[in-house]
Amino acid sequence: MAAKENIARNTPRRQLRDDAAKGLLRFMTCGSVDDGKSTLLGRLLYDTGALFGDQLAKLQSDSERFGAAENDLDFSLLLDGLEAEREQKITIDVAYRYFATRRRKFIVADAPGHEQYTRNMATAASNVDLAIILVDAEKGLLPQTRRHAYIASLLGVRKMVLAVNKMDRVRYKQSVFEAIRDGFKAFARRLAVDDVKAVPVSALKGDNIMHSSPHMGWYTGPSLLDLLETIPVEQDLDGPMRMPVQRVVRPDQTFRGYAGTIVQGSVRPGDSIVALPSGQTTAISRIVTFDGDLDHAAAGQAVTLVLERETDISRGDVIAAAADAPEEADQFAVHVVWLNEEPLYPGRPYHVKIGNCTLTGQITELKHRIDMNSLDQLAAPHLDINEIGYGTLGLDRAIPFEPYGRCRTLGGFIMIDRFTNATVGCGMIDFALWRATTVPWQYLEINKAARADLNRQKPVVLWFTGLSGAGKSTVANAIAKRLHARGQRTYLLDGDNLRHGLNRDLGFRPEDRVENVRRVGEVAKLFVDAGLIVLASLISPFRSERLMVRDMLEPDEFIEIFVEAPIEECERRDPKGLYARARAGEIRNFTGIDSPYEPPDNPELVLNTVDATPEGLADRVFVLLEHRGVI
Amino acid sequence: MPRLKELPYLRQLEAESFYILREVAAEFRKPVMLFSAGKDSAVLLHLALKAFYPEKPPFPLLHIDTTWKFREMIAFRDRRARECGVDLLVHTNPEGVERGMNPFDHGSSLYTRVMKTDALKQALDAHGFDVAVGGARRDEEKSRAKERVFSLRSQAHRWDPKSQRPEFWHLFNTRLRAGETMRVFPLSNWTESDVWLYIQAENIPVVPLYFAAERPVIERDGVLFVVDDDRYPLVPGEVPVPRRVRFRTLGCYPLTAAVESNAETLEQVIQETIAVDSSERHGRLIDHDPTSSFERMKQDGYF
Numbered sequence: 002m003a004a005k006e007n008i009a010r011n012t013p014r015r016q017l018r019d020d021a022a023k024g025l026l027r028f029m030t031c032g033s034v035d036d037g038k039s040t041l042l043g044r045l046l047y048d049t050g051a052l053f054g055d056q057l058a059k060l061q062s063d064s065e066r067f068g069a070a071e072n073d074l075d076f077s078l079l080l081d082g083l084e085a086e087r088e089q090k091i092t093i094d095v096a097y098r099y100f101a102t103r104r105r106k107f108i109v110a111d112a113p114g115h116e117q118y119t120r121n122m123a124t125a126a127s128n129v130d131l132a133i134i135l136v137d138a139e140k141g142l143l144p145q146t147r148r149h150a151y152i153a154s155l156l157g158v159r160k161m162v163l164a165v166n167k168m169d170r171v172r173y174k175q176s177v178f179e180a181i182r183d184g185f186k187a188f189a190r191r192l193a194v195d196d197v198k199a200v201p202v203s204a205l206k207g208d209n210i211m212h213s214s215p216h217m218g219w220y221t222g223p224s225l226l227d228l229l230e231t232i233p234v235e236q237d238l239d240g241p242m243r244m245p246v247q248r249v250v251r252p253d254q255t256f257r258g259y260a261g262t263i264v265q266g267s268v269r270p271g272d273s274i275v276a277l278p279s280g281q282t283t284a285i286s287r288i289v290t291f292d293g294d295l296d297h298a299a300a301g302q303a304v305t306l307v308l309e310r311e312t313d314i315s316r317g318d319v320i321a322a323a324a325d326a327p328e329e330a331d332q333f334a335v336h337v338v339w340l341n342e343e344p345l346y347p348g349r350p351y352h353v354k355i356g357n358c359t360l361t362g363q364i365t366e367l368k369h370r371i372d373m374n375s376l377d378q379l380a381a382p383h384l385d386i387n388e389i390g391y392g393t394l395g396l397d398r399a400i401p402f403e404p405y406g407r408c409r410t411l412g413g414f415i416m417i418d419r420f421t422n423a424t425v426g427c428g429m430i431d432f433a434l435w436r437a438t439t440v441p442w443q444y445l446e447i448n449k450a451a452r453a454d455l456n457r458q459k460p461v462v463l464w465f466t467g468l469s470g471a472g473k474s475t476v477a478n479a480i481a482k483r484l485h486a487r488g489q490r491t492y493l494l495d496g497d498n499l500r501h502g503l504n505r506d507l508g509f510r511p512e513d514r515v516e517n518v519r520r521v522g523e524v525a526k527l528f529v530d531a532g533l534i535v536l537a538s539l540i541s542p543f544r545s546e547r548l549m550v551r552d553m554l555e556p557d558e559f560i561e562i563f564v565e566a567p568i569e570e571c572e573r574r575d576p577k578g579l580y581a582r583a584r585a586g587e588i589r590n591f592t593g594i595d596s597p598y599e600p601p602d603n604p605e606l607v608l609n610t611v612d613a614t615p616e617g618l619a620d621r622v623f624v625l626l627e628h629r630g631v632i
Numbered sequence: 633m634p635r636l637k638e639l640p641y642l643r644q645l646e647a648e649s650f651y652i653l654r655e656v657a658a659e660f661r662k663p664v665m666l667f668s669a670g671k672d673s674a675v676l677l678h679l680a681l682k683a684f685y686p687e688k689p690p691f692p693l694l695h696i697d698t699t700w701k702f703r704e705m706i707a708f709r710d711r712r713a714r715e716c717g718v719d720l721l722v723h724t725n726p727e728g729v730e731r732g733m734n735p736f737d738h739g740s741s742l743y744t745r746v747m748k749t750d751a752l753k754q755a756l757d758a759h760g761f762d763v764a765v766g767g768a769r770r771d772e773e774k775s776r777a778k779e780r781v782f783s784l785r786s787q788a789h790r791w792d793p794k795s796q797r798p799e800f801w802h803l804f805n806t807r808l809r810a811g812e813t814m815r816v817f818p819l820s821n822w823t824e825s826d827v828w829l830y831i832q833a834e835n836i837p838v839v840p841l842y843f844a845a846e847r848p849v850i851e852r853d854g855v856l857f858v859v860d861d862d863r864y865p866l867v868p869g870e871v872p873v874p875r876r877v878r879f880r881t882l883g884c885y886p887l888t889a890a891v892e893s894n895a896e897t898l899e900q901v902i903q904e905t906i907a908v909d910s911s912e913r914h915g916r917l918i919d920h921d922p923t924s925s926f927e928r929m930k931q932d933g934y935f
Binding site: 023098123250256291340410423 | 640655681682685801
């Protein structure tokens with residue numbers, strides 16, 4: 002069979018010597034299937050001999066089955082596993098391919114380019130040094146090309162190779178290539194990507210992939226593979242030394258070391274370092290490895306550092322060059338890529354993992370989101386899945402950091418949902434905002450304990466949550482009256498009443514509800530500080546925000562009371578006529594009708610208001626308060 | 633300041649694996665490392681010794697013994713654990729032993745599920761391990777290419793490919809809910825030839841079955857099997873003949889095909905690996921059993 006012989010003759014010899022000393026390039030490919038991405042990758046694997054005989058034989062039979070011209074191999078079929086898997090709904094944001102040449106080893110992050118491309122592209126881009134931007138010569142630059150290049154640049158990819166593909170379809174015309182090249186370079190300058198190399202190729206025919214093409218004498222530059230083999234990738238490595246501490250190593254009393262990967266700069270024994278956040282300075286005494294102590298270690302190496310002086314350091318701290326330490330802050334201007342079906346609402350707390358530490362943080366303010374087609378900045382009350390926004394990240398304590406553009410490890414973070422543990426977002430620090438640290442806390446002599454003593458009570462928040470009409474305000478009111486009669490000092494924060502003043506600017510969209518609860522939480526916290534027993538009566542439909550208020554207070558100060566009644570019962574009561582209006586479509590985002598209510602998992606108390614009197618329920622609350630020593 | 637040069641790629645892969653192993657030790661309550669006695673396990677153990685030095689790896693090794701492993705693998709396993717001063721746990725599915733499970737009478741698919749997958753789940757549950765480190769690589773098989781480095785398993789040890797966590801940078805989300813566990817693969821980015829080159833560079837001991845020697849061989853449907861003990865059911869007239877063979881990949885001996893070879897040294901094995909013309913798992917018969925696609929096995933909890 003002609004095709005089979007052709008393969009046997011043309012299959013590149015797998016190289017027989019492999020050199021363990023060569024370097025590594027991680028790159029990604031951007032472009033849709035139509036641009037020939039699968040074909041290009043298949044071609045690279047084939048030309049570099051990364052395919053085995055059994056894989057080639059299968060490719061050959063598949064090619065014939067799918068009607069490829071005789072002697073031709075349809076390289077796209079090699080990678081079509083991705084397509085099939087997409088149909089099975091398997092999440093593959095990225096698949097990884099491996100090949101090597103005499104000069105370098107390559108790890109290719111291959112991200113599906115259509116649906117969810119933001120998430121896929123961002124995941125791939127976070128771990129690569131270079132992006133191949135693939136453009137179909139017949140179609141020219143498409144909005145999608147710009148979108149992919151934008152995401153890659155946002156995630157810090159500073160080197161791009163523009164591969165103008167399908168040159169065979171435009172009769173290898175120089176002018177076509179040059180027009181696309183110039184257009185892309187102009188766009189790349191807007192993205193602050195100045196290292197752009199352009200190559201005219203045909204992945205199908207193999208032009209300028211591995212070898213220079215005989216069809217394009219006008220192009221005298223390197224082939225695509227030549228470029229990949231020679232582009233320098235020392236980014237992120239230079240600069241003052243930084244090492245986030247991954248583990249404290251203490252096998253016995255005689256040894257104490259700090260294990261981590263150096264992410265920037267280099268280190269020698271004797272170098273002065275500072276440990277952050279403690280700020281203690283000392284010097285490196287040893288660089289310990291299994292293969293013996295080193296007299297020098299540099300970015301990329303995973304080592305264990307021993308310090309001259311006992312120093313207060315734990316996981317997540319950063320060891321840095323003493324002469325040039327990173328700044329510390331707890332408020333940052335950041336880009337966020339949102340990955341979750343449940344939107345990002347400003348003010349909602351998440352776990353934030355950055356470097357080797359996990360903290361609590363929230364996007365306190367969203368300034369805008371990026372329109373992926375025009376790159377315009379649009380107003381954004383929240384971020385939906387696959388949207389990219391810009392705003393303020395607030396953390397619960399200050400951390401050492403670097404802007405993402407300078408150091409990916411100390412400037413990149415992920416956001417984790419506190420209930421599902423899903424990775425819901427990722428972000429990049431742009432710069433620090435100094436609000437929190439430039440306003441120092443004023444020390445006040447009369448404090449919460451002093452005021453509580455005077456009031457002869459333990460200040461707490463009784464947080465009543467439940468559907469509209471469940472009886473929250475009625476029960477809270479009954480309790481407030483009883484407490485008052487006993488001489489206790491209280492204040493009742495009623496959700497509806499507050500919407501006439503403090504929260505009059507807020508509506509009922511989810512992002513408004515998040516902010517509503519945050520404000521009431523802050524006010525409750527102030528009143529607790531004033532020594533009062535606070536009763537807060539709010540629907541507060543989301544678990545996340547109730548947890549946020551709990552976290553604002555001391556451990557014993559938040560008492561969550563779930564006021565429970567079936568929605569049918571609430572709707573039957575309908576004391577304010579709201580259910581009727583919601584059913585009539587006059588009110589939107591009504592909890593229980595077209596907006597969700599998330600019941601508490603572990604409330605301190607559940608009060609079922611069906612077949613119960615407010616006084617009876619108040620008795621139960623009193624028992625709890627006495628039991629806890631509040632009154 | 634002089635520009636820093638890029639590290640050689642094997643050192644980059646090594647450093648990445650150190651980072652992953654240290655993250656496991658730092659973030660989980662009770663880790664364990666799976667040890668099959670094959671070449672990937674040998675590399676993984678070596679990486680663990682290096683990553684935690686001067687401490688010993690802060691977790692035990694776990695071997696799932698199907699009772700059908702090559703004798704040399706068992707000997708190698710015990711010797712390496714002793715030499716390295718690392719605790720070794722061995723678990724065999726007692727129900728499987730009671731039922732006399734073997735790959736001949738029960739078929740490779742059922743046998744693998746009972747003696748490997750179920751056995752592994754039993755061991756993880758019994759010890760309460762919340763994370764198991766394994767030597768799987770993405771280049772091994774198509775469905776591994778999309779596997780995460782930190783891969784979540786449900787309470788029932790199932791892998792749900794529809795809800796995998798995206799992995800940005802090296803920020804691994806290690807959070808678990810009650811009953812969930814994690815599988816972690818520090819060799820994700822290594823290829824077969826990387827493993828051999830590293831074994832050579834670091835002088836890592838591997839089981840001698842990887843090197844060519846004269847062994848008692850029978851041939852069935854063009855596939856070579858080494859008759860490792862007298863439990864192998866020979867058909868009448870079938871006589872093992874000595875042939876020079878070695879293994880590219882090692883599993884249970886009745887399910888692992890040998891290849892004819894003269895490669896007796898590491899150098900020769902590497903030459904052969906780099907020049908070879910078929911993919912690695914070609915020699916694993918279980919992959920070709922139509923009733924047990926690799927992906928389905930993974931979903932059930934196979935490593």
